[in-house]
Amino acid sequence: MYFDTPPLLTDAQFAQLAKIIHADSGIVLTEAKRGLLMARLNRRLRTLGLSDYAGYCAFLDGPGGADERRQILSAVTTNVTAFFREAxxxxxxxxxxxxxxxxxxxxxxxxxxxxxxxxxxxxxxxxxxxxxxxxxxxxxxxxxxxxxxxxxxxxxxxxxxxxxxxxxxxxxxxxxxxxxxxxxxxxxxxxxxxxxxxxxxxxxxxxxxxxxxxxxxxxxxxxxxxxxxxxxxxxxxxxxxxxxxxxxxxxxxxxxxxxxxxxxxxxxxxxxxxxxxxxxx
Ligand SMILES: C[S@@+](CC[C@H](N)C(=O)[O-])C[C@H]1O[C@@H](n2cnc3c(N)ncnc32)[C@H](O)[C@@H]1O
Incomplete structure (x- = not known):
């Protein structure tokens, strides 16, 4: 699925996702990360064939929710690393x-x-x-x-x-x-x-x-x-x-x-x- 206009994440939906992420991982998602979250989750919505975040939040509450919660963590974590970093x-x-x-x-x-x-x-x-x-x-x-x-x-x-x-x-x-x-x-x-x-x-x-x-x-x-x-x-x-x-x-x-x-x-x-x-x- 391709979006003409990317789906919008409302304040309430952002708060719901941030709460899930914090409960699962301890990671705090600040407002500054909202753009990043949307950019990465828009890809998830496309993969799942969902057209908006209301559908995505409902999916998280449903039977596929547990696996999807792990996918969200992949979407928000920063993976920067290097060999012999901090040598x-x-x-x-x-x-x-x-x-x-x-x-x-x-x-x-x-x-x-x-x-x-x-x-x-x-x-x-x-x-x-x-x-x-x-x-x-x-x-x-x-x-x-x-x-x-x-x-x-x-x-x-x-x-x-x-x-x-x-x-x-x-x-x-x-x-x-x-x-x-x-x-x-x-x-x-x-x-x-x-x-x-x-x-x-x-x-x-x-x-x-x-x-x-x-x-x-x-x-x-x-x-x-x-x-x-x-x-x-x-x-x-x-x-x-x-x-x-x-x-x-x-x-x-x-x-x-x-x-x-x-x-x-x-x-x-x-x-x-x-x-x-x-x-x-
Ligand atoms: C910036 S990388 C650091 C990699 C490496 N330790 C280094 O210093 O180069 C942060 C890593 O922490 C992982 N991470 C974030 N929250 C985590 C959690 N609750 N439990 C385990 N790993 C977590 C992320 O998936 C990511 O790969």
């Missing part, structure tokens, strides 16, 4: 985090790292490249990197691990050669990285399925989209989910604040370690 975190990983974890793994221990809003995967593969460079035999130990995102389309792209020449900018020739196979204009991640990675859809705002803790969590450039309450709740849950002495990396414009900050020690710019708090661990 200082990967230096810290190499110099301060991995030596201890490699020791644990070599002694038969379990090591888990988490890219908690992985977008199209560049962050998680940057972690994996850093791990592989420091510990090429990681795959022979209980050493895994989990990459998750709320957006199923992003998780699928991350798992596919196929990148354009443009996205490869942050990588030198040696890394391209060691970790990717070139095929025409694209680069596909090699098995040496895949072997230490797992991918899953996970909404940080809903229940988490984990049975064990993480030694390091990259939760970068995602809480900026959350309101205060959702952010505080996430910090609290990360404090529970990170092993004492473990690491939390957040985005350059983010700050760990509120009650959960008592559980962490600032270790460097946007890098925190989980304190050993005897009564709460």
């Amino acid at each position: 200082h975190h990967f230096d810290v990983l190499t110099k301060k985090v991995l030596p201890g974890l490699i020791d644990i793994a070599r002694k038969g221990g379990r090591v888990r790292l988490w890219s908690a809003a992985c977008s199209s995967g560049e962050e998680a593969y940057s972690i994996a490249m850093t791990v592989h460079e420091a510990f090429p035999e990681a795959a022979r130990h209980d050493f895994l990197i989990l990459a998750t995102d709320i957006d199923p389309q992003m998780v699928a792209r991350a798992e596919a691990g196929i990148y354009s020449e443009n996205s490869m900018n942050g990588l030198g020739d040696r890394q391209r050669e060691a970790f990717f196979v070139r095929s025409g204009d694209t680069y596909e991640v090699r098995e040496n990285l895949r072997a230490i990675m797992r991918f899953a859809e996970l909404n940080l705002h809903q229940d988490w399925p984990f049975t064990g803790k993480f030694d390091a969590v990259f939760c970068r450039n995602v809480v900026i989209y959350f309101d205060e309450k959702a952010r505080q709740r996430l910090w609290q849950r990360l404090a529970q989910q990170i092993t004492p002495g473990g690491h939390l990396f957040i985005g350059h414009s983010e700050r760990l604040d509120g009650p959960a900050s008592a559980a962490f020690q600032l270790a460097g710019p946007t890098h925190y370690t989980r304190k050993h708090l005897a009564r709460h661990d």
Whole structure:
């Protein structure tokens, strides 16, 4: 279906969609995002053969509503990312985090790292490249990197691990050669990285399925989209989910604040370690 004039989103419909998005993801949709929401959802309306937002809001309330709510999240999330974005975190990983974890793994221990809003995967593969460079035999130990995102389309792209020449900018020739196979204009991640990675859809705002803790969590450039309450709740849950002495990396414009900050020690710019708090661990 093509629209002569794009369907209009009324104030009430915008408020209804913003409420759904906030309840599902913790993401706050400000008035400034209204144009973006409409541009992206107009495509959804066309795909669904709907001519206006009244029909779309009714559809959300109907039997196909749950799946469609996930599609809305894809429409509103910002997926900007890059290999080795905020490169200082990967230096810290190499110099301060991995030596201890490699020791644990070599002694038969379990090591888990988490890219908690992985977008199209560049962050998680940057972690994996850093791990592989420091510990090429990681795959022979209980050493895994989990990459998750709320957006199923992003998780699928991350798992596919196929990148354009443009996205490869942050990588030198040696890394391209060691970790990717070139095929025409694209680069596909090699098995040496895949072997230490797992991918899953996970909404940080809903229940988490984990049975064990993480030694390091990259939760970068995602809480900026959350309101205060959702952010505080996430910090609290990360404090529970990170092993004492473990690491939390957040985005350059983010700050760990509120009650959960008592559980962490600032270790460097946007890098925190989980304190050993005897009564709460
Ligand atoms: C700007 S990207 C950040 C990617 C990467 N962490 C980085 O720093 O380059 C933000 C990602 O957060 C994801 N996201 C937004 N809300 C989320 C939620 N409630 N749970 C999990 N992921 C979420 C989006 O789908 C998007 O891929």
